[in-house]
Amino acid sequence: xxxxxxxxxxxxxxKIVGGxxxxxxxxxxxxxxxxxxxxxxxxxxxxxxxxxxxxxxxxVIESFFVKPLTAAIDERNTNLETTFSEVETLRNEMTTMKxxxxxxxxxxxxxxxxxxxxxxxxxxxxxxxxxxxAAAKSDALxxxxxxxxxxxxxxxxxxxxxxxxxxxxxxxxxVVGANMDTAANxxxxxxxxxxxxxxx
Numbered sequence: 001x002x003x004x005x006x007x008x009x010x011x012x013x014x015k016i017v018g019g020x021x022x023x024x025x026x027x028x029x030x031x032x033x034x035x036x037x038x039x040x041x042x043x044x045x046x047x048x049x050x051x052x053x054x055x056x057x058x059x060v061i062e063s064f065f066v067k068p069l070t071a072a073i074d075e076r077n078t079n080l081e082t083t084f085s086e087v088e089t090l091r092n093e094m095t096t097m098k099x100x101x102x103x104x105x106x107x108x109x110x111x112x113x114x115x116x117x118x119x120x121x122x123x124x125x126x127x128x129x130x131x132x133x134a135a136a137k138s139d140a141l142x143x144x145x146x147x148x149x150x151x152x153x154x155x156x157x158x159x160x161x162x163x164x165x166x167x168x169x170x171x172x173x174x175v176v177g178a179n180m181d182t183a184a185n186x187x188x189x190x191x192x193x194x195x196x197x198x199x200x
Contacts, residue, residue, distance in 0.1 A: 012059035012062075012063070013059075015055055015056070015058060015059045016056050016059055016060075018055060018056075019052045019053065019054070019055030019056025019057070019058070020052065020056050021052070022048060022049075022051055022052030022055060022056075023048075023049050023052030023053050023056060024052070025048055025049075025052065026046065026047070026048030026049025026050070026051070026052050027049055161190060161193050164189070164193060165186055165189045165190060165193070168189050169181050169185060169186070169189070172185075
């Protein structure tokens with residue numbers, strides 16, 4: 001920025017030469033003793049010489065102090081602008097990352113809820129299936145037990161009938177004194193026992 005201004009303004013060498021010329025003119029004026037005595041005493045020679053020295057030294061001051069200071073200020077401004085730009089970029093990235101993170105959390109929670117609901121439904125289905133299977137097995141076991149009881153009962157009743165028939169025939173033989181163990185007598189006793197079972 002300073003170099004750009006200098007290229008449009010007066011060259012430094014012209015300023016230095018002009019300042020020295022004015023300083024020399026001031027020295028000459030001072031030797032001529034040009035002084036105005038008013039309430040404030042003004043010595044034109046010293047004043048013009050001071051202005052000339054300032055004009056001659058201004059390019060040096062500008063070169064050694066103003067330009068480095070301006071460059072440092074420009075660099076600082078550039079660094080600040082870069083930093084602010086980076087901060088803004090980071091803020092935008094953080095906002096984007098936060099949004100993505102919240103979306104991922106929501107998605108993960110939704111997936112977890114779906115899995116939990118699916119597992120609950122599966123557990124309920126398994127429970128119902130196991131209960132139905134247990135009920136079916138229980139019914140089958142009850143039926144099997146009833147069949148076994150009925151079979152055992154029939155077997156015991158058959159043995160009991162045979163035993164009662166044998167006892168009846170043996171008792172009749174002792175009373176009558178003859179052999180009573182015939183098919184007809186056995187059938188007669190079996191029918192009698194069957195009638196008793198029906199009445200019971």
